[in-house]
Amino acid sequence: MFDKLVKSVFGSSNDRYVKSLGKVVDKVNALEPMIEALSDEALQAQTDKFREQLDNGASLDDILPEAFATVREASKRVLGMRHFDVQLIGGIVLHRGEIAEMRTGEGKTLVATLATYLNAIEGKGVHVVTVNDYLARRDAEWMGQLYQWLGLTVGVIVPNMDEVSKRDAYNADITYGTNNEFGFDYLRDNMKHERSQMVQRPFNYAIVDEVDSILIDEARTPLIISGPTEDKSDLYVKLDAVAKEVPEDWYEKDEKTKNIQFTEDGLDGVEQMLADKGLLETDNLYDVENTQVVHHLDQAMKAVHMFRRDDHYIVKDDKVVIIDEFTGRMMDGRRWSNGLHQAVEAKEGVKIEPENQTMASITFQNYFRMYPKLSGMTGTAATEAAEFWDIYKVNVVEIPTNKPVARIDEEDEFYKNTMDKFQAIAKAIAEKQATGQPILVGTVSIEKSELLSQFLDKAGVKHEVLNARQHEREAHIVAQAGRLGAVTIATNMAGRGTDIQLGGNVEFRIEDELGDMEPGIAKDAEIERIREEVAAERAKVLEAGGLFVLGTERHESRRIDNQLRGRSGRQGDPGLSRFYLCLEDDLLRIFGPDTLFAKMMNSNLEDGEAIGSKWLSKAIETAQKKVEARNYDTRKQVVQYDDVMNDQRKVIYEQRAEIMDSEAVDDVVVDMRHDTINAIISSTCPPGSYPEQWDVEGLKEKLDEVFGIQPPIDQWMEEDEVDQEIFEERIRAQTDEMMEAKIAKYDAKIWRLVEKDILLRQLDHHWKEHLATLDALRQVIWMRGIAQKQPINEYKQEAFGLFETMLDTLREEVTKLLFKSELRMAQPEPQALPDLPDFLTGHIDPLTGLDNSADGDGSENRPELFGSLAGSPRAASGPGGANTDNPYAGQDISRNAPCPCGSGNKYKHCHGAAGARQSA
Structure with a gap:
């Protein structure tokens, strides 16, 4: 009651904030007569004038009134539309990195031109994010007329673009595209082996259209890039038949979470059915050997009894296409993971595509939080204002309508x-x-x-x-x-x-x-x-x-x-x-x-x-609030788990970038070798233990396995002063000498390329395996709750340990490969290989079967975990002339690496074009 009284006297905080923006609007309006008097050429020259002012130390806020007045006048001349005062308020809100809630029909697309133009003047890039490809193309073409008239460049990102066109679009002053395409391009960029192959540039500013749909509704599901695994079509079909035969009294359905639980009788019955069909490895359904069958049976049960055709999916052109539950649109190319999509395909009798393994993933929350400045616009955001601030640290500002709303909303x-x-x-x-x-x-x-x-x-x-x-x-x-x-x-x-x-x-x-x-x-x-x-x-x-x-x-x-x-x-x-x-x-x-x-x-x-009845309507609203709260908890949980992985992802992607930018990674490789020696000795000869307690045989085996050496360990053990440090120094010296002798047999440049290539490939391989491990961990960690432990805290600890283990394994594998690899000459038939495979992309709901493969990550941002990877030297390239002969044929050289002849061209466009092929 007191709050209502205060609002009636002073207005709400939103009203006061909007009123304060009126001073800026007055400045814009005061400039209108002067700007109107400019010729077309003079108006178009405003952009260069603003850039000069920014170069001389002015801020975007300093030039805002005149820039907004320029956009309004240009819009009148190019589009035939003049911004209302409330649209100017919306533009200020967007420029300040806030969300403008504007009713439908208030011209949000035109509002975005104000903040977009102002921020694009800097030349650092503005991303305008839309909900579908049609709107991205439409707005880029429609509003692009205005921007191009004012001297700015405009690009649009759509699926299936070639990489040159996509890179040009990202280098434009203003880039339009969907949230999915921006996110997937970020993931793809961080799977490439050369900086020149990457299409995105550093993030600067994003304006998200329909911000509630993108940052709230779709943010419940992570973006996932995956590659195919082995074909298990026969298993899906057999389990689909079992699921269709299961009586209703054998299971219980939870429609809120789309999960199915077998009753005690149901478990016995299903176990017998699976045994009769020869699908069990052992007699007990829950033996480890039957884990895969149990998992896919759960997915088959969901597909048959929880997912409805024409509601959750449709069948089009003999394919199962997911329907977005919020927009009702087909999600072409998106697939449920963990075998659910295959289970639905088996149910519908269409071709079953193989399952996929996660290769890269990120949530929309963590993707959009990478932008230094983020804003958005929509007709409905106030009900989720708390979540926008909690997750994205972005305020919601309700913009008044240009004319009073005359619609009647009946009971x-x-x-x-x-x-x-x-x-x-x-x-x-x-x-x-x-x-x-x-x-x-x-x-x-x-x-x-x-x-x-x-x-x-x-x-x-x-x-x-x-x-x-x-x-x-x-x-x-x-x-x-x-x-x-x-x-x-x-x-x-x-x-x-x-x-x-x-x-x-x-x-x-x-x-x-x-x-x-x-x-x-x-x-x-x-x-x-x-x-x-x-x-x-x-x-x-x-x-x-x-x-x-x-x-x-x-x-x-x-x-x-x-x-x-x-x-x-x-x-x-x-x-x-x-x-x-x-x-x-x-x-x-x-x-x-x-x-x-x-x-x-x-x-x-x-x-x-x-x-x-108002009472009934109130009951409905209460039900909706319950569901919204549950969905918020779901999204928050996704973020919590992905936050655990996000620091790890940053470390991996930063190290990849440093490796790609480095001309040589020999210092990194040396440090990895020394760290590996240290780890081997620490595990077999623990610090603080007596020599009699050391695992000498294990030490010999490990040194032979990794380095291919047999140092005289038994003789060293007979010496008067025996300790781990002496062992470490001697083994380091021996391995360093061996590696120097090996490198001397080859061209130094070639070997540096080999080191870099092996390091990147192993990093990608182990990161992919780490994602799969975290995915499996995420699916079972909830069981820790039975022991009165907090699953998310347990997940953080386990994920941190797994990350450290992954780094140790990576160091050892890189070291082993470099010691065991031999470069040899070969002359195979020339063939063109793709720069990067066409991966499957997914945006899957982790609660409904759908996917958590992107969730997970754990440690704090600790680049030092990577050991020596943190200090790679920066790249430098030199000019040179190409030679049509190929003296490097058969050597382990990446197709996209600089040609060792020094021409400055990629190997595949220089000597590699003559048919050279790497072999190691």
């Missing part, structure tokens, strides 16, 4: 069952369509949208269905959803990114109707006709009450409901919204009020009857 209507609800919806739609009012219907799944479509067909209501099946037509369907009497059924409107304009969208109508028409007087006349028709139709739609938004079900997130509602009432237009619910809705059935609520509904409602 929810409740029905007993789905049939009653859908009949009422069909009736309401038919009534509204008869008046000419356009209707946007929001559903939560493809299944529900197609069921409603059948009801509307029976009622004779003409309509469009927008879901994953119509992904290609998405923008065109949404753009015309505001036409007179239009009925559009949409699966989850989150992040659709296209305005619904009353009366229709002029640009899309021109494209659809006049796309093939040649420019000229006739086309101009047709364009004018379309404009007049849209204006007349808009007047009729306004008279009918504007857009009617009808929700067929409450989503588990209030933001998704608010996004749907926000499609109506654009820029002060009238509008109406209403949600229809029933007891069979997932939210009420799984998360909603208990059985008392259901009993009251059943006993007080007749078939087909509806009730509306």
